[in-house]
Amino acid sequence: MSKVLIVAEHLNGKLNSSTARCVTCAKAFNAESVAVLVLADAPDAVAAEAAAIAGVDKVLTVANPANTHAIAAVYAPQVVAAAQGYSHVLAPSTTFGKDLAPRIAALLGVAQVSDIADVLGAYTFKRPIYAGNAIVTVEAPADATLVATVRTASFAAAAAGGSATVEALNLTMELPTHTRFVELQQGKSDRPDLQSASRVVSGGRGVGSAENFAVIYKLADKLGAAVGASRAAVDAGYVPSDLQVGQTGKIIAPELYMAIGISGAIQHLTGIKDAGTIVAINKDGEAPIFEIADIGLVGDLFTLVPEIEAALG
Amino acid sequence: MKILVGYKRVVDYNVRIQVKPDGSGVVTEGVKLSPNPFDDIALEEALRLREKGVATDVVVATIGPADCQAHLRNGLAMGANRAIHVVTTQAVQPLTAARTLLKLIEKEQPDIVILGKQAIDDDCNQTGQMLAALWNRPQATFASKVEINGSAARVTREVDAGLEVIDVDLPAVITTDLRLNEPRFIKLPDIMKAKSKPLETIPLESLAVESGDHLKTTAYAAPAKRSKGVMVKDVAELVALLKTKGLV
Incomplete structure (x- = not known):
């Protein structure tokens, strides 16, 4: 037993x-x-x-x-x-x-x-x-x-x-002092935690810049969702690395995952395959993300994302 | 200062992994083999520390079959001073790898050991931590920045909550994350130079390592596929569908 x-x-x-x-x-x-x-x-x-x-x-x-x-x-x-x-x-x-x-x-x-x-x-x-x-x-x-x-x-x-x-428990043992904490740099955010959020909106390279990521944040706030990103977006410097979703970032299973401007590299897909419903928005209809998305929409994210926000009322 | 770098050979990250139809393993015959990407980052960091004058000697080590020599020559061409090849025909599990590396530490007395945070084949993410425990020394895992200040290292770690900074006394084990650096490309003259660099071979049996290969892999399977969903034509249809599913 x-x-x-x-x-x-x-x-x-x-x-x-x-x-x-x-x-x-x-x-x-x-x-x-x-x-x-x-x-x-x-x-x-x-x-x-x-x-x-x-x-x-x-x-x-x-x-x-x-x-x-x-x-x-x-x-x-x-x-x-x-x-x-x-x-x-x-x-x-x-x-x-x-x-x-x-x-x-x-x-x-x-x-x-x-x-x-x-x-x-x-x-x-x-x-x-x-x-x-x-x-x-x-x-x-x-x-x-x-x-x-x-x-x-x-x-x-x-x-x-x-x-x-x-x-x-009263453990009496000598503990090492060779490793010392200095600080934890946390991105300050009042958004839900990416790891445990039930809804996540993620942006990829298609978002194009750190400034453009505002569209992702706006939709996420509308949905009460956490914000994530692909490795490409993190490597390009659009967002900090603690937002990275995928094999080398966070592996998550929200009820709703919206992948926006993310082509869907295998390492990203590994991080989301247990998600409930995956929505993909990408201008390239051939992007691999559509192979695993439950709902796909082809088009320009800068047009579609504000439309979604408006449609949500 | 001496740096020991763990340098594993794995199936190249661009290879599309196929599970054998009988579930006995993944297809590795004829596929391209490359240094584990995290280990390339480990070696690059060691070389940069040497170029900064912090370290003088960079030793790459691998545990693997006889044909891993070419792989180690690759590490020498990238710039390591010398290489150690622990020869075995068996694939070793992390505990055995850590015990083997500990033997090399006893022999080489490095000030820093840098390993990749995980190998991209078994994805275990264990060897560095196990080695640090067996060595009874600090570990700084998932490093995205390393600064050496005399007898200590200040390491920035990529953790789920953000970036954690810790100080570790040397000697210590550091494991690399993706953003620590971008490994250099190897130039042709360096490949020639690598041929004359020292490469020591040690049979694994001669190190008298107690095997830690306690896990048995009994089956391999392809991952469950998500079925292809529906394409919608516009935002109205998308939002309607999400509402039906009760997701918004």
Whole structure:
């Protein structure tokens, strides 16, 4: 039977929805128990959020000023200590989890499964390789701790409604000081978060300039949507890199995805293939984006996008 | 200062990957092989640090079959001082790769190890982090800017929330993200010069690495295809359709 420990991702005192997605993944292999580990300076608020996720049995907290920022070299030995008695350690396949999970696995001397996209059993999973151009089935040994990252777009967030107990762990160990947080530069935005938004409007090279991106922002605001971009648009300097959607950027699964002026390179398509409805607007009717779009419209985005806004009233 | 660069050979990123009909693997016969793009960025960064006078020695290393020599010559032509080829016919998983690289670290005593954040074949994104853990040293993953200040590095990391800046004491492992730099093109005279640069071969067995190849891949499949949708003729039709679906 599986006892699962999920490492919570959080920032500025708020739990990331990726944690609830890991809970759904654990439930998919009928985990006997699910615990969430919160490493933080002051973990109480995040722990309370985690305790309210349906399906979570226990929340473990480690309060330590050294845990103020998610530094993998600092977190990993604490996770290893907390993971004793657990059969599985899961983290989301976000930059947080990707940074941390291999460090945990190496300390435990076990292999790690990256990007669980589907669950076939407690030790058997499907995951994408070659930028999503092939899906492999991997089997991990059942006699070792299973460390894995969970592809968050593949699992819905577990609902609220839980009331798990919260237990403070007292880990006494020396933590490294060789890695120091300096700052986090965040694009300031009151728009919805790209990773978890239910609607996303993305612009590509076809938008043409940073100034022109205003049309994307305007439509997004009208829809209450997050803004994304293709790698081409990021590389051209139209928008900052944290808006990039695709294999090397964010992999997302909104209910509505609008790709505007995006031709649809394979690496972009990998990032959106779990989206509910994909709308593509492009002046080139032969663009690959139309091969996977649910609704396609050929034409000039600078004419069509304002029209859509107007039609939405 | 010495920099060790991990330099993996992978199926070229322009190749359209096909899964074999029997699901036993992907077609790799006759396809073009190239350096992993993130590793090219790693090597480029090492070369720039050498050109700035920060580093003196850049060593590229790979783990792979005998014919990886040509691949390493490519790294030497780009500008590495020398190369190390750990020879094995088996494809190694990240934990084994990390344990092998640790052996090279013990031998070479580098101040910085730079790897690509992931190889574009298995997309694991693990080896650098595992190596840093086994080495008990800092890791600065997904780097988009690296500055060396004496015995520490200030690294800007591309994280989901934006750009995170951290300081790491050296020695440390750095893994590269796409925007760190644009790798240079190799010029013909450099290819000639690379032929006489030192290339050391080490059989993997001789390093006495404990295998970390614990995962079994039991099946390969093509990804599920999204079916082609409908084309609409104008905005009115598009908005009507979205309203029907309850999306706007």
